[in-house]
Amino acid sequence: MIISISGPSSTGKTTLINHIKEKGRLGKYNNIVVINEVIRDIFKNDFLPKVGSMENMMKNKEYVLQWVKRVGESSSMHIEKEISKCNDDNTLIILDRCIIDHFIYSIMHTAKFDIPLDEYYKVISSYKLSKQKIDYIFLTSIPENDFYDVDGVRPQDWAETRNLENELFQLLFSNFAIELPYDINERILIIEEKIN
Numbered sequence: 254m255i256i257s258i259s260g261p262s263s264t265g266k267t268t269l270i271n272h273i274k275e276k277g278r279l280g281k282y283n284n285i286v287v288i289n290e291v292i293r294d295i296f297k298n299d300f301l302p303k304v305g306s307m308e309n310m311m312k313n314k315e316y317v318l319q320w321v322k323r324v325g326e327s328s329s330m331h332i333e334k335e336i337s338k339c340n341d342d343n344t345l346i347i348l349d350r351c352i353i354d355h356f357i358y359s360i361m362h363t364a365k366f367d368i369p370l371d372e373y374y375k376v377i378s379s380y381k382l383s384k385q386k387i388d389y390i391f392l393t394s395i396p397e398n399d400f401y402d403v404d405g406v407r408p409q410d411w412a413e414t415r416n417l418e419n420e421l422f423q424l425l426f427s428n429f430a431i432e433l434p435y436d437i438n439e440r441i442l443i444i445e446e447k448i449n
Contacts, residue, residue: 254282254344254448255336255386257351259426260393261418269393269433269440270349279441280449282345288335290350295327296320314366318376321359325380328355345448351387352380357421361414389447391440392430395419 258266270287273279296307300320304310310320329352336346359377368376395415431447433440 254388255346257348257387257390259351259354259390261395261422264393266393280445284344286339286344287347291331317362322376324355390430392426392432396435
């Protein structure tokens, strides 16, 4: 079985996945494989030397388009490769984000450049959704009492960006994802009920 823990950044996805890994099982599954996202590594190792900084990349339309395409291709290939290694009836595969998550961030990164739809479609067409046969997608969301600090890492417009991010996740995932509450124990119970 393959599930994805999806949702906006800083909403407890990794904490939830780590908690499940520490338990060593989930429901009837003793064998749990977590497929982590690789975006940070791709940016740090392959893209950052080329663009110099995140700020430089975000100002340059060509850099952003190259980055979006690279994320789509690399993430798709990474997930497919890892799934193929261990996809059997006794294994629960947990994706830390699926390709749709990356698609949402692509929209956010490219929206300000007013890219024509046909050009944008060329960029995102490398995303191979059909080969990732996910059984359930569980969605985390931003709590209403979400507090944040402008700490030098988060941008000044963090609140505005976060609201947009949350709205896009709610919009794109609304018809097929199972929304999780904020309590970690309740999250695990909901996931266990679905996968058993």
